[in-house]
Amino acid sequence: NAGVTQTPKFRVLKTGQSMTLLCAQDMNHEYMYWYRQDPGMGLRLIHYSVGEGTTAKGEVPDGYNVSRLKKQNFLLGLESAAPSQTSVYFCASDTPSPNYEQYFGPGTRLTVT
C-alpha cells in the first residue's frame, strides 16, 4: 500500500516550457487535491476533484490545468511555466466524510528559471 505517490520528485523548467505532474493513490479515495507550498504562504489549493471526470478550481488556479481521467490519478499541468510557479507541489486525497482527513504525497519541487 503505497498511499499517495507523486512523479517527478524534482524538476527544473525554463520559462515558457510545459510539464505535467502525476499523482497516484491506491486507497480508492474519491477526492483528490493539488496544493502548492511557498515559504511564508502555507499550503494553498490549486485545483481539486470530487470524482473521476470532474475537476474544480481552488484558491490559486491560474496558470494550471488538471485532469482526472481515472479515479486513482490526478494530473497537474503547466502549459507555459513562469518563475512565479517555482514552488513545492503536493497532491492529497481523501474520502467523503465529515472530517476531510487528507493524505499527502511526498511533494514535487519545481524550479522555473
Added chain:
Amino acid sequence: TQLLEQSPQFLSIQEGENLTVYCNSSSVFSSLQWYRQEPGEGPVLLVTVVTGGEVKKLKRLTFQFGDARKDSSLHITAAQPGDTGLYLCAGASGGGADGLTFGKGTHLIIQP
C-alpha cells in the same frame, strides 16, 4: 475568505520543556486537523477534532478544539528532539470536499 492564523510562527525550546501552539480564526469550521511536516516530505495527519470543546490526546500531544469551533491548540508536554518539525492546522468547512484551509504553520525546534 476563511483564514487560519497560527502562533507562534517559530519556536525553539530545550528538550523537556512544555509548549503550546495556537490556531485561530474568525470563521467556524466543521472540523479541524493538525498535521506535522518534516523537511522534504508531505504533511502527515496527527489528529482531527470535530466537536466544540473536544480534547484529544496522542501520547505527549494534547489537542483542543474551541467551544465555538473557531480555534484550536496543540500542547506538547516534555518536548523531545523528535518533535521537531512544521506543525500545520487546517480547517474544513461543511458543504463539500472543496479542500482545506491551512494555517501558515509553526516551525518547532527542540534542542537536546
